[in-house]
Amino acid sequence: MKCSEYQEQLLVNPSNVDRGLTEHLQNCPACAAYAQRESQIQAQLRDAVEVPIPEGLAPAQLAAASFRQSPVVVRKTRSFLALAAGILLAAFVAGGLLPQFTDSLEAAVLAELAHDRDRPASGPELQTAELRSVLEPVGVELRTGLQRTVLFAELCDVAKRKAAHIVMVGEIAPVSALLMPGQPVTARTTLDDGRITGILIPIPGGSLAIAGSPGEPIGQYEDEVLSTLRIRHAGAHEL
Amino acid sequence: MVEGTKSLSAYQAVVPRSSRRGLRAKAARLWGGRAAADGEREVPIRQRFELLVQTDFKNVYRFLFWLCHSEALAKDLTQETFLRAWKAFPDLRDPQKAKAWLMTTARREYFRYNERDQGEDAGVEPDDLAGVTHDPAVDAEAHGIRRAIGELPLAYREPLVLQVLGGYTGAEIAEILGLSRNNVDQRIYRARRLLKERLDGGGKISV
Numbered sequence: 001m002k003c004s005e006y007q008e009q010l011l012v013n014p015s016n017v018d019r020g021l022t023e024h025l026q027n028c029p030a031c032a033a034y035a036q037r038e039s040q041i042q043a044q045l046r047d048a049v050e051v052p053i054p055e056g057l058a059p060a061q062l063a064a065a066s067f068r069q070s071p072v073v074v075r076k077t078r079s080f081l082a083l084a085a086g087i088l089l090a091a092f093v094a095g096g097l098l099p100q101f102t103d104s105l106e107a108a109v110l111a112e113l114a115h116d117r118d119r120p121a122s123g124p125e126l127q128t129a130e131l132r133s134v135l136e137p138v139g140v141e142l143r144t145g146l147q148r149t150v151l152f153a154e155l156c157d158v159a160k161r162k163a164a165h166i167v168m169v170g171e172i173a174p175v176s177a178l179l180m181p182g183q184p185v186t187a188r189t190t191l192d193d194g195r196i197t198g199i200l201i202p203i204p205g206g207s208l209a210i211a212g213s214p215g216e217p218i219g220q221y222e223d224e225v226l227s228t229l230r231i232r233h234a235g236a237h238e239l
Numbered sequence: 240m241v242e243g244t245k246s247l248s249a250y251q252a253v254v255p256r257s258s259r260r261g262l263r264a265k266a267a268r269l270w271g272g273r274a275a276a277d278g279e280r281e282v283p284i285r286q287r288f289e290l291l292v293q294t295d296f297k298n299v300y301r302f303l304f305w306l307c308h309s310e311a312l313a314k315d316l317t318q319e320t321f322l323r324a325w326k327a328f329p330d331l332r333d334p335q336k337a338k339a340w341l342m343t344t345a346r347r348e349y350f351r352y353n354e355r356d357q358g359e360d361a362g363v364e365p366d367d368l369a370g371v372t373h374d375p376a377v378d379a380e381a382h383g384i385r386r387a388i389g390e391l392p393l394a395y396r397e398p399l400v401l402q403v404l405g406g407y408t409g410a411e412i413a414e415i416l417g418l419s420r421n422n423v424d425q426r427i428y429r430a431r432r433l434l435k436e437r438l439d440g441g442g443k444i445s446v
């Protein structure tokens with residue numbers, strides 16, 4: 001194991017007692033010193049995050065206040081909320097308000113992409129099997145492996161629904177693809193907030209956004225994503 | 240660890256007839272898992288919830304504080320978290336997941352509040368952390384570390400605080416935050432790198 005690998009893994013998890021790490025530590029004085037310093041920092045961090053508990057915040061009062069309401073069967077509440085949401089959605093669609101919904105989706109997409117703007121431009125490649133396991137829960141199917149190197153993938157919340165966020169190595173900087181099952185858009189839209197440019201397009205079962213730094217050949221990513229990924233079903237993934 | 244010791248005492252106080260077979264056995268009975276087998280009474284749901292509040296309210300408050308940087312708001316959100324948790328408590332079947340579930344609930348309360356009243360994370364204003372950066376109980380170095388944590392972007396602050404505060408594993412943090420394990424590891428790595436840069440360089444965190 002290289003010192004850089006050891007130090008990276010220690011930063012990810014200072015409590016890691018992996019055998020490989022331990023063996024490296026025993027044979028490398030430089031990393032032993034590094035680990036000692038990290039251990040001190042970890043102790044300081046622990047002290048620092050334990051901010052004082054304000055007066056009046058006591059467990060007995062918290063529990064008593066909670067008990068003033070009876071526990072309810074949450075499922076029923078959710079059913080009611082789902083019904084209410086359905087009625088609202090129907091009212092929106094009937095009222096011709098879908099374009100406003102599209103606008104808010106556009107804003108939500110840009111917000112999600114901005115959230116990860118400073119993502120590292122390189123890193124270990126995500127394997128196809130791992131990518132599939134991330135996409136599966138939201139009904140997104142990976143038909144063949146992506147040709148681009150995938151840095152990572154995650155499920156995220158976009159406009160209160162689960163979406164699949166894939167980050168690929170781009171030509172200028174990382175490029176993101178957001179697959180949003182059950183979130184339709186009426187037409188192709190350009191995304192541009194000055195720092196991110198891309199597209200938001202309708203696809204069967206939802207919508208797809210692809211974005212990257214200005215100058216990135218977004219069309220090429222679009223072709224590849226559309227030929228390898230599809231929304232199998234638009235499941236109920238509301239938060 | 241200190242918290243765990245307190246929770247055991249608290250348990251013994253509410254269930255004085257408990258036998259002495261170790262914390263794990265007590266916790267299992269507390270959740271009703273072994274009550275029938277042991278022929279002992281099952282602890283009522285209210286007592287189970289009270290114990291959860293007692294053992295975890297500090298972590299919930301502190302996690303919320305590091306999300307919102309406001310003592311008053313974190314206090315209110317802590318209350319809201321437990322109100323909501325009590326409503327859903329009968330549906331919680333796996334005691335092993337209680338702590339992570341509570342943090343997920345707390346986090347959702349914060350984002351509900353943010354969406355309702357503030358919009359996106361407003362970031363840290365110089366005075367937001369004044370309460371804890373002038374805490375007489377800790378030294379100047381700790382104040383600096385608190386400020387540095389507070390200045391981390393929310394995406395990095397969240398997993399770091401969960402790891403340091405609650406000792407959550409990468410997998411648990413991934414579940415709480417709804418992220419992949421890889422992503423959590425990357426965020427924690429970046430958070431710690433930014434903190435080191437800040438603390439070594441003495442400058443403001445910039446990402």
